[in-house]
Amino acid sequence: MDDPLIYARAVHFAATITVVGAVFFIVFVAEPAFRRAGHDARLPALMRPCLAWIAWIGLVVAVLSGAAWLVLVAQSMSDSSLTEVFSQDILWVVLTQTGFGRDWLERFVIACLLAALFACFLSARRGKPLWIKTAAVVLAAALVGSLARAGHAVGGGGFEGIVHPAADVLHLIAAAAWVGMLLPLALVLAAAGRDAASLDIARAATVRFSTLGIASVATLLVTGSVNTWYLAGSISALADTDYGHLLLSKVALFLAMVAIAAINRLLLTPRLVQDDSVAATRGALRQLRRNSVIEVAVGATIIAIVAVLGVTPPGLHEGMMTPHAHHSH
Numbered sequence: 001m002d003d004p005l006i007y008a009r010a011v012h013f014a015a016t017i018t019v020v021g022a023v024f025f026i027v028f029v030a031e032p033a034f035r036r037a038g039h040d041a042r043l044p045a046l047m048r049p050c051l052a053w054i055a056w057i058g059l060v061v062a063v064l065s066g067a068a069w070l071v072l073v074a075q076s077m078s079d080s081s082l083t084e085v086f087s088q089d090i091l092w093v094v095l096t097q098t099g100f101g102r103d104w105l106e107r108f109v110i111a112c113l114l115a116a117l118f119a120c121f122l123s124a125r126r127g128k129p130l131w132i133k134t135a136a137v138v139l140a141a142a143l144v145g146s147l148a149r150a151g152h153a154v155g156g157g158g159f160e161g162i163v164h165p166a167a168d169v170l171h172l173i174a175a176a177a178w179v180g181m182l183l184p185l186a187l188v189l190a191a192a193g194r195d196a197a198s199l200d201i202a203r204a205a206t207v208r209f210s211t212l213g214i215a216s217v218a219t220l221l222v223t224g225s226v227n228t229w230y231l232a233g234s235i236s237a238l239a240d241t242d243y244g245h246l247l248l249s250k251v252a253l254f255l256a257m258v259a260i261a262a263i264n265r266l267l268l269t270p271r272l273v274q275d276d277s278v279a280a281t282r283g284a285l286r287q288l289r290r291n292s293v294i295e296v297a298v299g300a301t302i303i304a305i306v307a308v309l310g311v312t313p314p315g316l317h318e319g320m321m322t323p324h325a326h327h328s329h
């Protein structure tokens, strides 16, 4: 666990999932929910700068942790010290002459394009042009999906060489669409409830998030199973390897999150949207707030496990060298 690469990966995954989750939340949940409230609603004016800050901080931390990841990979590729990495042209060689470097440059360009778009996309002005929202969603999905190239999903041949990376890209986008949208949702629920308009927004946001959540959870389960099949697809690979144990603990946390989400959807959301009892509505809002914070914490733990999984030899390959061992950086 003392490998600094694990920490660089964990921070990078978390920051990337945070910025992409914020973009998805603004387009698919917040702005549609804000539209329900009148022009003088307090909550949109309060939340828009908050969501902008989450997106900007996420993007800056993603770029900085990505730079740390690059330096650590350059160091391990060239087996040189940190000083040598900066004093010699090692970084330039890694950037221009390795697959990892080229992928890194592509993702850096995507991050710069997203930053340029944020100037307009994150402005406090209501109603953004459709092309700006579409471009933000596509660039955000590309930023998180392209992480698949640094993982264990690449390296297979034939059918596996297509299906596995494709599943991993969808897995990453679904992870951002669920775990990445939890923090902004928790903030909206925390700020809502003092007036009827904000309660209305909380209702609309919760229902929209929950519906999108079902699609994300289903995608995570299917694409996670594909990942598992190619990387730890046997009982012994799951039960007898470090990789398998990490993956099983990740799936256990995932199931805990799904259980909380089911309570939110089946019990608390109906109580939040009903109009009969204000006390029941406020109680449901309080519980949904608490549950979304718990889910953020469990989601962060899953991302930490993923950071370790990515540098651990896959369960199916532990102790045996295969023709196309899945390598990751």
Ligand code: HEM
Pocket: 013, 147, 148, 149, 150, 151, 152, 153, 168, 171, 172, 175, 178, 179, 220, 221, 223, 224, 225, 227, 228, 231, 247, 250, 251, 254, 257, 299, 302, 303, 306, 309, 310, 314, 328
């Ligand atoms: C909240 C739920 C989940 C989140 C946030 C999540 C997130 C992630 C992320 C960020 C990666 C890294 C992808 C890469 O480096 O290429 C990953 C990989 C993976 N995920 Fe998930 N995942 C979730 C649920 C699941 C589930 C339910 C399964 C199994 C059914 C699963 C199985 C895997 C496997 C096997 C990998 C490959 C790890 C590696 O070797 O690099 N995940 N996941």
